[in-house]
Amino acid sequence: MEEFLFAFLNGDILREAWPILWQGFLYTLALSAITVPLGLAGGVILALLSTSGPRGIRLAAAAWTDLFRAIPPLVLLVFLYAGLPFAGIDVGAWGAVAIGFFLNTGAYYGEVLRAGIGSVPAGQMEAARSTGLTRGQALRHVILPQAVRNVLPDLVSNTLEVVKLTSIASVVALPELLFQARQAQNATYNATPIVAAAVAYFLLLWPLVRLISRLENKAMAGR
Amino acid sequence: MTRPAPSPAAAATRPIVDARGLWKRFGPLTVLKGVDLSVAERELVFIIGPSGSGKSTLLRCLNRLEEPDDGSIHVDGIELLSRATDINAARRRIGMVFQSFNLYPHMTARQNVMLALRKVLKQERAQAEEAAARALDRVGLAERMDHYPAQLSGGQQQRVAIARAIALEPRVMLFDEPTSALDPELVGGVLAVMRELRQDGMTMVVVSHEMAFAKAAADRVVFMADGEKLEEGPPAQIFGDPRHERTRAFIRQIDRH
Ligand SMILES: Nc1ncnc2c1ncn2[C@@H]1O[C@H](COP(=O)(O)OP(=O)(O)OP(=O)(O)O)[C@@H](O)[C@H]1O
Ligand SMILES: [Mg+2]
Numbered sequence: 331m332e333e334f335l336f337a338f339l340n341g342d343i344l345r346e347a348w349p350i351l352w353q354g355f356l357y358t359l360a361l362s363a364i365t366v367p368l369g370l371a372g373g374v375i376l377a378l379l380s381t382s383g384p385r386g387i388r389l390a391a392a393a394w395t396d397l398f399r400a401i402p403p404l405v406l407l408v409f410l411y412a413g414l415p416f417a418g419i420d421v422g423a424w425g426a427v428a429i430g431f432f433l434n435t436g437a438y439y440g441e442v443l444r445a446g447i448g449s450v451p452a453g454q455m456e457a458a459r460s461t462g463l464t465r466g467q468a469l470r471h472v473i474l475p476q477a478v479r480n481v482l483p484d485l486v487s488n489t490l491e492v493v494k495l496t497s498i499a500s501v502v503a504l505p506e507l508l509f510q511a512r513q514a515q516n517a518t519y520n521a522t523p524i525v526a527a528a529v530a531y532f533l534l535l536w537p538l539v540r541l542i543s544r545l546e547n548k549a550m551a552g553r
Numbered sequence: 554m555t556r557p558a559p560s561p562a563a564a565a566t567r568p569i570v571d572a573r574g575l576w577k578r579f580g581p582l583t584v585l586k587g588v589d590l591s592v593a594e595r596e597l598v599f600i601i602g603p604s605g606s607g608k609s610t611l612l613r614c615l616n617r618l619e620e621p622d623d624g625s626i627h628v629d630g631i632e633l634l635s636r637a638t639d640i641n642a643a644r645r646r647i648g649m650v651f652q653s654f655n656l657y658p659h660m661t662a663r664q665n666v667m668l669a670l671r672k673v674l675k676q677e678r679a680q681a682e683e684a685a686a687r688a689l690d691r692v693g694l695a696e697r698m699d700h701y702p703a704q705l706s707g708g709q710q711q712r713v714a715i716a717r718a719i720a721l722e723p724r725v726m727l728f729d730e731p732t733s734a735l736d737p738e739l740v741g742g743v744l745a746v747m748r749e750l751r752q753d754g755m756t757m758v759v760v761s762h763e764m765a766f767a768k769a770a771a772d773r774v775v776f777m778a779d780g781e782k783l784e785e786g787p788p789a790q791i792f793g794d795p796r797h798e799r800t801r802a803f804i805r806q807i808d809r810h
Pocket of ligand 2: 608609610
């Protein structure tokens with residue numbers, strides 16, 4: 331028991347590692363604050379193109395979505411960070427993260443939103459257009475709000491996954507939470523920093539998990 | 554309602570709706586086979602016919618929700634099918650009411666009415682709020698303005714849908730089976746609103762099975778079958794003395810209900 335506490339829940343180690351863990355936590359927050367909006371933006375664009383564009387564009391958007399859902403995000407990130415410089419393009423660590431998540435996460439959000447748009451009855455668009463709204467205005471004010479509401483639990487789930495996925499930024503040397511925890515572990519020969527990182531992730535994500543159950547219960551009750 | 558009175562001469566020479574030779578195909582299926590339809594100012598034209606005869610398709614062509622393959626459609630003097638026509642500007646002069654209401658479920662009754670006032674007519678919020686309140690008052694729903702569609706009965710929802718269309722002060726209103734989705738006891742309220750619209754001089758094209766309403770309120774009844782206009786005339790003639798055998802069969806059949 332004592333050994334267990336010493337290895338996993340060591341107060342002294344925690345105090346020592348605290349500053350760099352805290353810094354890692356802030357990096358994770360910053361990464362989430364960048365990747366979630368970028369992914370959502372990419373998702374909205376893809377969903378609109380794949381539901382409302384001309385036929386050729388729709389097919390291209392669908393193929394694009396498939397492609398970036400099939401490429402592992404880690405591979406994509408490494409390629410952007412370490413591969414592109416061979417072509418003389420250096421986007422840097424933050425650039426690689428931004429582009430990679432825009433592509434990968436955007437494809438996932440795009441799928442979710444596309445399903446949401448598909449769940450809105452065709453009569454909604456017709457009613458809106460019959461009053462003189464343009465297609466864009468109808469999408470913006472009539473279709474998208476309903477689409478988002480219909481797939482809100484999936485959107486939040488996806489957001490949860492995105493925040494977890496920010497830990498792969500460590501491979502491009504961005505010192506996010508997991509990266510810092512490993513550093514601290516290596517420096518102290520103790521697993522407590524890893525446990526602390528797990529707890530921090532939990533505290534960050536648990537509200538989202540609760541939110542998802544509440545939304546799902548509400549959706550069930552609404553049926 | 555304030556609307557510039559049309560000069561009698563213009564009203565006589567220029568119908569509000571003038572559709573000529575409309576053809577519409579869905580794949581191998583020809584749904585409209587050269588249909589003409591002309592509707593004069595303040596006229597209420599009723600369209601009847603068996604299921605699948607193309608009534609909805611004809612109506613939906615009149616605001617270009619459906620694109621005809623051939624023909625011409627003038628509404629208030631504007632050629633809808635011309636490339637140069639701003640279809641969104643044209644559509645706000647053509648109100649449409651759907652069988653399934655199609656209210657926006659995430660907006661209150663008033664917001665449903667306000668959306669096009671704000672985004673199409675570009676009205677200020679206060680002005681749009683007032684216009685929406687007036688339209689809802691006209692359909693007897695002043696008390697229900699802040700209710701969401703789910704909180705309203707089917708009849709009330711359909712009246713909100715009518716308010717959403719008339720708030721734009723259209724030149725003509727198209728109704729596609731406005732009461733077919735309603736419980737029988739709610740039909741009367743919607744028909745009453747339509748009758749009032751007519752008394753206020755609204756030009757209307759109505760697809761419906763409410764024959765009593767047609768007899769009481771229609772100026773002209775059009776009978777369609779298989780994508781063609783087989784017969785048209787005053788309600789007394791179409792219902793009392795139909796010329797065409799298919800019209801006769803159709804009238805007999807609905808009279809039995
Ligand atoms: N978007 C579409 N794609 C393919 N076929 C269609 C489409 N819309 C209508 N049709 C077909 O066109 C024909 C005419 O349809 P329409 O809805 O105009 O008939 P209707 O007279 O309104 O019938 P009802 O009384 O049942 O409403 C039908 O056979 C219908 O199946
Ligand atoms: Mg129909």
